[in-house]
Structures are given as C-alpha cells and as structure tokens.
Amino acid sequence: MSGSLAWRVFRWTVLLLLAAYFLIPLWSMLDFSTQAPGTQPGRTLEAWRALVEDPALREAIIASLLLALFTVVLMVLLLVPTMVWVRLRVPGASRLVEFLCLLPLTIPALVIVVGIKNVMLWVTYFVGDTPLALTFAYVILVLPYSYRAIDAALSAIDVATLSEAARSLGAGWTTVMVRIVLPNIVPGVLSAAFVSVALVLGEYTFASLLHYDTLPTEIALLGKSQATVSVAASLASLILASALLLGLGLFSRERRTSEGQ
C-alpha cells in the first residue's frame, strides 16, 4: 500500500500543505518587515535598522540578554550542586527534588504571576526596581527543562566513583564539584543554558503582568505604533531562539554519537 501512487500523492500533498502552514508566517514576517512605508513599492531595511537604533528597543534587548545571563548563572549555581549532592550523599531526596523541579510544568506561569506579587515586592526591596528582578522567577520557569538536561548528563557518568576517587586523593567538596563533576557534565549544563536563554528571551507572561520592560514587552508595545519594527524584532528574536535550540539539537546528537563509539 505504501508504494501505490495514490498514497504517495496523498503523503506529499499533506506534507506540502503542512509545510506551507508553517513556512508562510515566517516568510510573511520577512516580507512584512522589509516593506516600504505606506503603499510605496520596493524594499527597505528601515525597520531592521531601528532594532539597533531605537533607544527603548536597544535597552529592552540589553535587559533581556542580561536576564538570560543571570538566569543561567543562578540556575546553574542552584541546580548543579544540589543535584550532584543528592546523587552523592542524600539519594533519598532524589524523588523530592525531581518532583519540585518538574512542578512548574503543572503550575502555569500565569498562576505563579498571580501569586508572586508579595514575593516580588520583597525582591525589589533588595535588588531595586529593575527588570533583573525577574531573574528569580525565571529560574523557576526554566527549572524543568534544565533539570532534565543536567539529570541526563549526570546519569551518563559515574558521579559516586569519580568523587570517591577525588576525595581519596584529598580533594575537598568544592574541588569535587568544580574540577571533577562539572567538566564531565558540561554538555548537559550547556543544553540547560541554551534552553533557558531561549525561554527567557521570549518570556512575556511575567514581564508584562509585573510591568517590566524586556524585549517581548517592548515588541508588543511597538506593535501598536510601528508594526514593521515589531515584526522585525519578532523575527530577529525567533532566529536567535531557533539558532540556540537547533544548536542544542546538534550538540546533543554529537554527544550521542561520540558516546556510541
């Protein structure tokens, strides 16, 4: 059956229709963002130039990039030592840690935003009223994805033997973490970092409802006045996020093939 002409025609028709559904919006973004203003014919890169020249947008981009950086740093500091420690010393807590890390998948971000007001007041009291206060909430958002990536990397190595070997040679716990375990799980940590950056760059729920200016909220705001610029910014952030996520896929495949040797 799978070789018949009718089946092949059906298969390719469906595949092409789906491809059209997924590609047309992407192509439209490129077309739309390069349109000359008004009804004039021709192409212009005006909107793309505004991405770096518009001061508010530039500030929002910088804020989002810094947020991504801080989220990754805090996530790694919080998650890696805890997960390694659980494997080495308190294996009984592994189910609890896993449950807590995956919990944000079941509790929608919107719900956390609704309840986080008092906590955020307290955070801004300490760090000031900057978008970077969002870092603390974003670590929760990226937790499930980061946990899975790091857990996979930790499962692939024998943490107990490595650390016992290091300890028997006189290494302290800090040395074990930083110089023994961490270098061995770099691919997992990088995967976690990539996903986190992609998520943070596109996060809108927290930023908009807590009234912070990040790239997505700025894009939404621009959409009301300069549609072409906001579409250009959307496409740019989409390209960046895809590059990160595709890089991640490439990365994990390379790791798998090299481990298969």
Place this chain on the structure above:
Amino acid sequence: MAKASSAGAGRRIISVGPSLALLPFLTYLFIFLVVPTVTVVVGAFQSDAGLTTANVRALGSEAALTALWKSVLLSGITAVIGAVLGGLLAYLVLVGPPNSPLRRITMAVSGVLAQMGGVTLAFAFIATLGYSGVVTEALRSWPGIDIFGSGWLFGLPGLVVVYSYFQIPLMVIVFMPALQGVRPQFREAAVSLGASTRQYWLQVAFPMLRPAFLGSMLLLFANAFAAYATAAALVSQGNPILPLFIRAALTSEILLGQQNLGFALALEMIVVVSVVMTLYAVLLRRTARWLQ
C-alpha cells in the same frame, strides 16, 4: 529516606548534616514556587474581611463561565487539531527512509516551533493574516477576496489557527517515540497470522497507540489551556478566554476585591491543569508498559 540500600550511603544517611546542603535549593523553591501557589489557593478563599467563599462562587458568574467554556473550547479544538495533524505528520515522516533529511528536519523544526509562542508568534500571524498582512494583501489584490473580514484573527477562530502552530509540532515531539515503538515486526507477525492491512490497523496498531495518542492530546490540552502570552499579545480588546479574564481581574482598577477574584480564577486554572496532567500521567504509565 531512612532506608538507603547502597552500602556506602547507609552509614551517612543517619546524620542530618548532608541534607542541610539542600536547604538553599529547597528555600528557593519554597519562596518562588510554593509561596506564590499557596498565596493563590489561600487568596481564593479570602477577602479583606476574612474567610469567604464569595470569590469561588463568583466563578459561577456568567462572564467567568463563558471565559472558562471558551478556554476549554479553544484548548479542546487545538488539542484535537494538533493531535490529528501532528500524529499524521509524525506517521508520514516515519514511513519514509530512516535518517532521511525529511525526518531530521521535521524533528529539529518541531523542537523549535513547539517552544515558539507568545509575542513572536502573535506578530508572525499579524504579519501574515492581519489587516495589512502579506497573505491578506496578496489575496486582496488578486482574486479580490478579503480574508481579514471583520477581524476573526483577533477572536477565538484566530486563536485556533495561531495555537495550532505550536500544538502540531508539540504533538510530533511527544507522539513520535510511541509511533517508533510500533515495530515493523508487529505488522509482519499480524500478517503472517493472516491479518489484512485493515485488521492490522484496527486490531493491533490503533489499540497499541491509543493510550499514547490520548495522553498526548491531554498534554496538548493542558498546554493550550495554560498558555497566556500568545493570546495576550494577539487579543488586546475583550477577554474571551480564561487567561485573559485573569489579566483583566489583575489589571482592573474599577472594582475593589478583583484581586481575590483573580486568585479564584487562577485556582480554577490550577485545578483544570492538574486534573488533565494527572490523567496524562496515568495514560503515560499505560503507554510505557506497552512500548518498551
């Protein structure tokens, strides 16, 4: 926790010391995950005057029920569309040669698009089907059709089209492993026992895939039900679905006590999503038993 069977850990586990190292992590999650969630649950039953069920009863108001119904409708429709088209796409890709560029590209692109949502996605569709969108303009100039109409893109029908954009790829990702678990040997076995193609599909493949298919559909439902950013960026007027109704309750300054209504609405969301996710977990366990 007390009965760690591994010999090395058994001795140490008795002391509380090692567990203390987990405190920073646990404290962090307590503050930024548990406290907000508990705030919502408690707040749903509180008013300025004390304990009350008024907030929860307000969920029965017509506006709140309409929002809930439309959310269920949107999540249900996009879950079915996503599951059917995503499942079909996964199958059509899978019957091709293994390691073909088509399969690799589909998996990679699905991974990206399933995460795509929010502002980016909303503007992609505004650029495509909005009033001066590329496709709208193109159809307006050649066959002379106005597909923009009266702005359906910014209502429930538009949300269905836009949500499908991340639901279909998500289905491909979550359903592909189950589909790969149905080995060609099963078919050969069925055929060697005299089954026709039709019998194989109806009596072997479909029953095997049913839990995974339904489970994936539930995951898609929860995914759409909890989504906020895409709808918020797309719909600026009116509050057709539950997440936007919550936004209105949060940002409205007209009525005092709206914040507590926001808590009740958020609680409603937790309840729906956790029921759906629990069913998903049950189905997933059943799938795992079959497809190893």
